[in-house]
Amino acid sequence: MSNRSVMIRLWRAAVVVVGIVCLPVSTAWAATSLPAPKMSYLDNGEVRIGMDLALGGAVTFISGKGHPGNIINSADLGRQIQMSHYSGPWPFEVGDKKPHPAWVGLGWNPIQTGDCHLNPSAVVEHRNDGKELYIRCIPMQWPLEGVPGDCVFETWTTLKGPLIHMRFRCTNRRKDRTQYRPCPQELPAVYTISKLSRLMSYTGDRPFTDGALTHVKNDWHKPWPWTRFTATEGWAALVDDEGWGLGVFKVDGSEFHGGIHGDGRSEDPKHGSTAYVAPIHHENFDPDIVYEHRTDFLVGQLEEMRRRFNTMAERTPPAWRFERDRQHWTVHGATDEGFPLKGAWRIHLGERKARMDSGGRPWRAEAAPTVRLRIAYAGRPTTARIFWKRLGDDHFDRERSVPLELDGDGQVRAPVVELGRSPGYRGLITALAVEPGDEPRPGETLTLHTVELLPAPVGN
Numbered sequence: 001m002s003n004r005s006v007m008i009r010l011w012r013a014a015v016v017v018v019g020i021v022c023l024p025v026s027t028a029w030a031a032t033s034l035p036a037p038k039m040s041y042l043d044n045g046e047v048r049i050g051m052d053l054a055l056g057g058a059v060t061f062i063s064g065k066g067h068p069g070n071i072i073n074s075a076d077l078g079r080q081i082q083m084s085h086y087s088g089p090w091p092f093e094v095g096d097k098k099p100h101p102a103w104v105g106l107g108w109n110p111i112q113t114g115d116c117h118l119n120p121s122a123v124v125e126h127r128n129d130g131k132e133l134y135i136r137c138i139p140m141q142w143p144l145e146g147v148p149g150d151c152v153f154e155t156w157t158t159l160k161g162p163l164i165h166m167r168f169r170c171t172n173r174r175k176d177r178t179q180y181r182p183c184p185q186e187l188p189a190v191y192t193i194s195k196l197s198r199l200m201s202y203t204g205d206r207p208f209t210d211g212a213l214t215h216v217k218n219d220w221h222k223p224w225p226w227t228r229f230t231a232t233e234g235w236a237a238l239v240d241d242e243g244w245g246l247g248v249f250k251v252d253g254s255e256f257h258g259g260i261h262g263d264g265r266s267e268d269p270k271h272g273s274t275a276y277v278a279p280i281h282h283e284n285f286d287p288d289i290v291y292e293h294r295t296d297f298l299v300g301q302l303e304e305m306r307r308r309f310n311t312m313a314e315r316t317p318p319a320w321r322f323e324r325d326r327q328h329w330t331v332h333g334a335t336d337e338g339f340p341l342k343g344a345w346r347i348h349l350g351e352r353k354a355r356m357d358s359g360g361r362p363w364r365a366e367a368a369p370t371v372r373l374r375i376a377y378a379g380r381p382t383t384a385r386i387f388w389k390r391l392g393d394d395h396f397d398r399e400r401s402v403p404l405e406l407d408g409d410g411q412v413r414a415p416v417v418e419l420g421r422s423p424g425y426r427g428l429i430t431a432l433a434v435e436p437g438d439e440p441r442p443g444e445t446l447t448l449h450t451v452e453l454l455p456a457p458v459g460n
Contacts, residue, residue: 110149218259369420379444
């Protein structure tokens with residue numbers, strides 16, 4: 001295994017997760033030989049998908065009708081299509097086992113295939129009735145040698161025509177009860193053969209209007225080789241020069257990372273060059289979280305991918321109901337009561353300025369000019385603010401915010417806020433945030449029940 005092949009994962013994980021740019025290092029990797037493949041397949045005549053039970057049940061094979069070759073890259077254990085989750089501490093150590101020096105800044109990172117020393121993850125349950133393929137595995141901690149993850153991974157896979165529907169679940173069983181800061185999660189990581197070198201998506205501000213697609217490019221020579229982009233229709237695809245390949249669709253998110261690595265363009269699943277794409281959600285990954293998500297894949301032509309995915313998309317403005325989980329929102333500068341939520345999201349403010357922000361779910365400003373909250377505040381009365389990001393914004397800015405007056409009596413209220421009255425609320429909006437005040441408010445509590453964007457009245 002070449003250093004370059006392995007270092008792809010180093011660069012991606014180190015920068016995406018902890019913001020550290022790592023340079024290539026000379027690494028002596030273990031000489032462990034991988035077990036022989038033990039495949040389980042689903043095949044409906046339109047698409048064929050295979051999971052390797054010797055490698056944690058990760059997807060190591062996909063082919064489509066008329067294209068019998070395998071399009072999944074498996075040059076090392078950091079590729080395939082596989083689950084990969086992230087949290088603290090940094091570095092992550094277990095007993096006297098420390099992370100490989102190349103991975104000190106990575107943190108807690110169980111992955112489905114195996115660890116960086118080529119120790120594969122173990123499948124503990126597998127069912128395949130020809131209609132649904134179920135896998136349960138104990139993942140390995142990527143940075144450490146021979147350390148199983150303190151969690152369980154599960155996948156459910158079904159086929160419908162050329163579509164592959166996958167449901168994923170991570171059940172955390174960590175003894176470390178620390179609430180670490182939010183981290184990006186790969187949902188999942190997807191590596192294909194480098195022949196599928198064109199990363200395509202719609203990244204414009206008018207989704208679902210048949211606007212021109214974008215060829216998302218990257219410079220793989222940089223310390224972090226991938227490009228981060230907003231797929232405003234919720235999908236991205238890796239295709240060849242004829243527009244055929246693999247599409248990835250996330251109904252509840254729009255942030256993707258991806259690109260091509262290496263100068264080669266090969267059909268060989270073991271080639272060092274590869275193409276990569278992953279839907280991303282930022283999450284507070286609790287020590288006892290049961291984290292579920294769904295991702296859909298399609299094998300075919302680019303135009304057909306877009307058509308099918310856009311029929312599956314949710315086009316109404318989002319509404320977040322914090323009954324059992326955070327709905328992909330994250331908390332910064334404060335703490336909450338962890339997973340699962342008990343009917344509402346209770347945030348305990350501390351010695352830092354607090355902010356709660358949503359994951360990316362694009363909507364047009366004119367389609368949802370109003371937001372209604374069910375919210376309670378216990379503490380001194382405060383002027384909170386509701387912020388938003390427009391497409392292309394890297395951060396929340398006070399110029400793109402409106403005030404929200406909160407009583408401090410702890411009673412649940414349902415204020416309706418006219419975002420559309422602000423001149424900064426226009427175009428494609430990609431995220432919201434709530435800040436309880438301009439300064440720390442230790443000992444006070446904010447409780448969010450719902451945040452619901454309201455559509456403009458018909459005729460407006």
